[in-house]
Amino acid sequence: MYFLGRKGYFCVLMRHLYSLLISLFHALLPVLGVFVKSLKEFYQVRRGIFNVLEEKLSAQDQTIWVHAASLGEYEQAVPVLEELRAKYEDYKIVLTFFSPSGYTVKKATPLADVVTYLPLDTSRNAQCFLKLVKPELAIFIKYEFWPNYLNTLHKLKVPTLLVSGIFRADQPFFKFYGRWMTQSLRAFDYFFLQNASSLNQLQQLGFKNAEVSGDTRFDRVHRQLSYDNFLQEIERFKGTDLLLVCGSTWPEDIALLSGFINTASGIKILIAPHKVDKDRIQELEQVLKRPSKRFSDLQSDKNFDADVLIVDAIGFLSKIYAYADLAYVGGAAGTTGLHNILEPATFGVPIITGIHIEKFPEAQDLRTLAGLFTVANVEETTALLQKLTTDANFRLKTGIISGNFISNNTGATPKIMAYIDQTLTA
Template sequence: MQQIYTVGIYFFSFLVKVYSFLNGKTRKIVDGHVSTWEILENVDSEAFIWFHVASLGEFEQGRPLIESLKSQYPNQKVLITFFSPSGYEIKKDYKYADLVLYLPFDTPENARRFLSKISIKVAVFIKYEFWFNYLNELQNQNIPIIYVSSLFRRGQFYFKSDWMLDIFKRVNHFFVQNEESKLILSSYGIHNATVAGDTRIDSVLLTAKEKWLEKKIEKVLDGRPVVVFGSTWKGDHSLLVSFINKHSSKYQYIIAPHEVDKKGITDLENSIEYTVSLYTVSDELTDVIIIDSIGVLKYIYRYADVAYIGGGFNHGIHNTLEPLSYGIPVLFGPKNYMKFAEAQKIVQLDLGSLVNSANFNKKLELYLDSKQLRNTVKQKVEKYIENNKGATLKVVDMFKSIL
């Protein structure tokens, strides 16, 4: 299996390099790998705690742990690696990290080279980041490995590979999000697991408490209900544009597309029949605001009375916990929502609603028009958050035995 997996990685890396000539985002990955090797030639010899995350969402899962460890061990060096440019570009200057890099592709040669250039005290992988050749090399060098906020489902392919299963069995500890994941690991003879919950809940609480205000937005808000459409795709835009065009000045609207390319923003702007303002361009904002930059959506939600999370009519929904941390109802489309435990809880506990193209307007109106309903949801959300926070503390306790 190792040979098949590794050949697949080589083939994937070849495709990425070819595609990088056509796509700027992919080019950043290739250039980032080159930069990683250059930086590692002159890296500090002191041992690092290494956190690897896929992108910005996984970074947010690791963030409360990183900041907690840095507060308790301020002299401890921290390395963060990303796979995706959308995470790296936003967090490359993150103040709690001593070094932020792209992680080169998961080949045996890259793993050996990477770990020969930098001293690692413990490696922390967030959620689904199973880089098996790196894991294998870490284990060959007796470097502790911890997984945080992992989720497992029956039938996943890595449980069918003796090589991958053996690597899992040698991971020092898995902090999983739910009891089902722990039971699945146990059924394969992996007993070094703890149900800690989702560190993202701690992360979104940190964000919600941060001091952040945007005077331009505050100036235009006049007491009418505000809906924030967050991380939206084209599949969402036809619905939200229809809603805006129908309701005009009854509500106020903030739209944060997942992709902020110029053409996509222009197409969205032109499809709305009312005056639209761009967040980074307009000095005076209007009732319809398009957020044409990345990194502020998690703060923008604090101005919302209701949030609609995009992706549910395309690839699958995005982060629902960010808006939930502000105690507001969260709505989303049907695509792949069952893969997300927090989305299931939103439906089960009436913290918002699952919508489709037929009931989109009706559901959105229901929450926007009823302050009493929104207050009821807020109370339920606060209870849910209170019952599920604290995963970070459980993980930090494990680190105390390592550091």
């Protein structure tokens, strides 16, 4: 310890402090859950994880562990999961989520044999989890870094990859208080990164085992073009009119869009809220001044004549974008985080978002190319939508830019799979 120096002492201290606080939080969760509903759910969904793993995995199983924080990261993992499922049939794939938004939607995915929440990042949980799973390969998606899991993987010499990784200057690794976490990055045998900026940031930390492979989401959404995207209800609603699809919207997004939605003519409007609970749908309907119907009503309503359709179900949006002539993607008008712009872009659709896209390099890149526009207020939103609606050449040109943006950035998955093939067959 004497030879660690001041920085070494600080790193050791912070690592132990982190583990202590996480363990304390873990111990107090049952009590905290009495007062905070979200913490109660957080605790309850993780209670039986080790029992599930014991039931579904045996000592003879060969496993690959893939961890995705939430639904967005899962979408990035899908191209790799599909390849793993096809090439390595003898392996069991264990897929973990941290967030309920990923687990609840994808817990039955056929791309994994075991789907579960990730136990809290205590040293004991990490050791127990990895003892049960015994992965021959671990894959983390984008920027989910859990020090105790990573340190345990490193000690066990489990090959570990970061896929579609992002590194930014505002992450803890680049702050004085978070530099201790840099040691955890030693667990990664290789970093597959989304962009050159991330590579530069990672190299500043002293890591050279990395390359810019791109974002696997481009491969994921590009494949959507080859799928069957037919939706009878949407085709019936759209008819021969232009269609504006407002995807993954929050109240802040509707506040920007309401001026256009309530006054526009000659265009159908579809709204797919991020949350489709009863209260949120009713709140949305109260904002609308034009006749609207719900997606769930389409099959029973033979005289459907509304110009606004509210999608009160999940799982359809990626197909719905195939019918869009222009799209608004929610999340960036407030602080919730921009949703997936690549899904509409792959269909060659002009895209509008709120202004908060600073943490989303794909949105910034597409805005630079003029395939995406950001709006700050109702006036800007209405003016831009009116131009896209009435100016066919502008709409077509912008859409072509979006489509080309996707096709020009595919190819990350083959690079990643080449490395995985070499690792698993070595």
